[in-house]
Amino acid sequence: xxxxxxxxxxxxxxxxxxxxxxxxxxxxxxxxxxxxxxxxxxxxxxxxxxxxxxxxxxxxxxxxxxxxxxxxxxxxxxxxxxxxxxxxxxxxxxxxxxxxxxxxxxxxxxxxxxxxxxxxxxxxxxxxxxxxxxxxxxxxxxxxxxxxxxxxxxxxxxxxxxxxxxxxxxxxxxxxxxxxxxxxxxxxxxxxxxxxxxxxxxxxxxxxxxxxxxxxxxxxxxxxxxxxxxxxxxxxxxxxxxxxxxxxxxxxxxxxxxxxxxxxxxxxxxxxxxxxxxxxxxxxxxxxxxxxxxxxxxxxxxxxxxxxxxxxxxxxxxxxxxxxxxxxxxxxxxx
Amino acid sequence: xxxxxxxxxxxxxxxxxxxxxxxxxxxxxxxxxxxxxxxxxxxxxxxxxxxxxxxxxxxxxxxxxxxxxxxxxxxxxxxxxxxxxxxxxxxxxxxxxxxxxxxxxxxxxxxxxxxxxxxxxxxxxxxxxxxxxxxxxxxxxxxxxxxxxxxxxxxxxxxxxxxxxxxxxxxxxxxxxxxxxxxxxxxxxxxxxxxxxxxxxxxxxxxxxxxxxxxxxxxxxxxxxxxxxxxxxxxxxxxxxxxxxxxxxxxxxxxxxxxxxxxxxxxxxx
Numbered sequence: 001x002x003x004x005x006x007x008x009x010x011x012x013x014x015x016x017x018x019x020x021x022x023x024x025x026x027x028x029x030x031x032x033x034x035x036x037x038x039x040x041x042x043x044x045x046x047x048x049x050x051x052x053x054x055x056x057x058x059x060x061x062x063x064x065x066x067x068x069x070x071x072x073x074x075x076x077x078x079x080x081x082x083x084x085x086x087x088x089x090x091x092x093x094x095x096x097x098x099x100x101x102x103x104x105x106x107x108x109x110x111x112x113x114x115x116x117x118x119x120x121x122x123x124x125x126x127x128x129x130x131x132x133x134x135x136x137x138x139x140x141x142x143x144x145x146x147x148x149x150x151x152x153x154x155x156x157x158x159x160x161x162x163x164x165x166x167x168x169x170x171x172x173x174x175x176x177x178x179x180x181x182x183x184x185x186x187x188x189x190x191x192x193x194x195x196x197x198x199x200x201x202x203x204x205x206x207x208x209x210x211x212x213x214x215x216x217x218x219x220x221x222x223x224x225x226x227x228x229x230x231x232x233x234x235x236x237x238x239x240x241x242x243x244x245x246x247x248x249x250x251x252x253x254x255x256x257x258x259x260x261x262x263x264x265x266x267x268x269x270x271x272x273x274x275x276x277x278x279x280x281x282x283x284x285x286x287x288x289x290x291x292x293x294x295x296x297x298x299x300x301x302x303x304x305x306x307x308x309x310x311x312x313x314x315x316x317x318x319x320x321x322x323x324x325x326x327x328x329x330x331x332x333x334x335x
Numbered sequence: 336x337x338x339x340x341x342x343x344x345x346x347x348x349x350x351x352x353x354x355x356x357x358x359x360x361x362x363x364x365x366x367x368x369x370x371x372x373x374x375x376x377x378x379x380x381x382x383x384x385x386x387x388x389x390x391x392x393x394x395x396x397x398x399x400x401x402x403x404x405x406x407x408x409x410x411x412x413x414x415x416x417x418x419x420x421x422x423x424x425x426x427x428x429x430x431x432x433x434x435x436x437x438x439x440x441x442x443x444x445x446x447x448x449x450x451x452x453x454x455x456x457x458x459x460x461x462x463x464x465x466x467x468x469x470x471x472x473x474x475x476x477x478x479x480x481x482x483x484x485x486x487x488x489x490x491x492x493x494x495x496x497x498x499x500x501x502x503x504x505x506x507x508x509x510x511x512x513x514x515x516x517x518x519x520x521x522x523x524x525x526x527x528x529x530x531x532x533x534x535x536x537x538x539x540x541x542x543x544x545x546x547x548x549x550x551x552x553x554x555x556x557x558x559x560x561x562x563x564x565x566x567x568x569x570x571x572x573x574x575x576x577x578x579x580x581x582x583x584x585x586x587x588x589x590x591x592x593x594x595x596x597x598x599x600x601x602x603x604x605x
Binding site for chain 2: 044045046159187188189190191192193196197200216217218219220222223246256257259260261262263264265266268269273274275276277279
């Protein structure tokens with residue numbers, strides 16, 4: 001059995017606003033990523049995907065606060081650690097994060113090599129600049145990036161190049177888990193493909209041990225990750241292998257997401273895209289029952305009355321609905 | 336049907352060159368095209384292929400270095416500001432980034448009121464104006480009562496983009512130029528936006544020029560597709576022709592670069 005790289009148990013985090021309101025953006029999320037596997041997180045904007053990514057690092061700064069739950073990276077529980085310790089011993093080494101606008105993360109007044117020196121010096125003192133350069137050169141060679149990039153300023157690089165450089169910097173210390181938050185959303189399809197290929201290479205060349213990939217593009221997730229988790233209003237609404245979630249989703253929301261896929265394949269023009277009406281609930285005062293009830297086609301009176309638990313099926317599948325799998329399938333068949 | 340189609344916008348040998356001498360960049364290189372009335376046309380290409388430069392020339396925001404644009408059979412004349420304003424009644428645009436499309440100091444009401452005024456509704460009574468704004472917001476599934484007296488930054492990206500479409504609904508231009516209208520918003524709102532654009536075409540019969548790098552989107556919405564590479568159209572034709580039976584290697588590459596679901600996605604060809 002493969003080693004579990006990242007295990008999260010019932011993690012809950014909240015934002016505290018200026019008016020002391022609590023917003024639970026990550027609500028009892030449990031997940032597990034094994035060595036050599038990748039997990040995709042899907043959902044529309046504002047459903048807590050990026051907050052989950054931040055929470056997973058165990059590094060909280062206001063207005064984000066830790067509430068409860070456990071984060072275990074390769075057998076080591078990091079929840080409840082002091083932020084300073086997390087920064088020194090966890091970030092970069094154990095878990096690395098590529099933010100959404102990674103391209104803007106580079107200081108325009110510094111050369112690329114400077115960022116690399118920064119990362120290594122933060123974790124290992126007594127490394128000479130020469131050694132660092134050598135290490136960076138090797139890494140860039142493995143990843144197929146030109147060595148000349150190291151001596152360039154960020155403005156001299158194209159968007160795709162910057163993104164790939166940021167990815168390379170984030171895996172310098174071979175982290176156990178890499179969290180990629182929409183790494184390709186601002187790129188065009190051709191550069192997007194390069195970035196995806198690079199992420200795949202990282203896994204194959206064992207530079208990272210596992211990956212969490214966040215995006216709202218389901219076709220992308222399907223091609224990159226082994227498992228997919230669908231989030232809605234801070235909760236997991238469906239979990240399963242990529243195949244299962246894409247072709248055979250159980251939860252009405254996951255099905256709605258599937259309806260918005262556009263791929264240039266025969267027959268697309270005959271398909272009518274279905275959009276999910278409405279917007280996600282305001283989490284300042286979330287609805288009492290099912291969070292999706294307002295927008296659900298198959299809503300029943302009891303949906304709004306009681307909270308809904310995640311139903312575990314065999315093979316690691318799970319979904320959050322009061323209806324049973326058979327009832328839901330029947331409803332889909334009848335339209 | 337082919338005979339009765341009227342050409343709405345035509346370009347001949349349209350060229351834009353930036354820079355001089357050795358720094359010279361030919362962004363758009365002698366392109367010829369005819370867009371017909373009531374048609375949805377897509378211009379597809381990767382970043383840096385000159386799509387947006389072409390769009391800006393069509394809008395009259397950039398002067399072409401060479402070539403002419405013909406609007407409804409006549410040579411376009413936007414020499415003076417007044418003429419330009421007249422031209423903009425016929426051609427409108429939705430841009431990529433909804434967050435920077437609005438003036439942050441103006442309330443949503445004034446955005447919509449400007450449109451009514453531009454269409455000669457300056458003398459309408461207040462109730463009539465509110466009625467029109469409510470109708471336009473209703474068209475894009477927004478509630479005017481919730482929007483009135485708000486500022487654009489209080490809306491989400493999808494809502495802003497929908498408000499953009501509400502503007503278009505009020506203005507009823509002949510041509511709408513949509514420059515990557517869905518690339519900054521998520522997949523769920525994307526379907527809504529596309530649907531609204533299609534509905535808008537049905538309702539007021541306008542021509543939509545859709546600029547995108549996602550060939551899947553182009554295939555879904557458009558009647559005809561132009562593929563652009565290095566400032567030139569390398570392939571054009573109906574959507575089915577171009578996307579299901581691409582002739583050019585460049586088109587094939589673009590199609591290969593989009594992640595697929597039912598077919599294998601080949602990652603080796605990067």
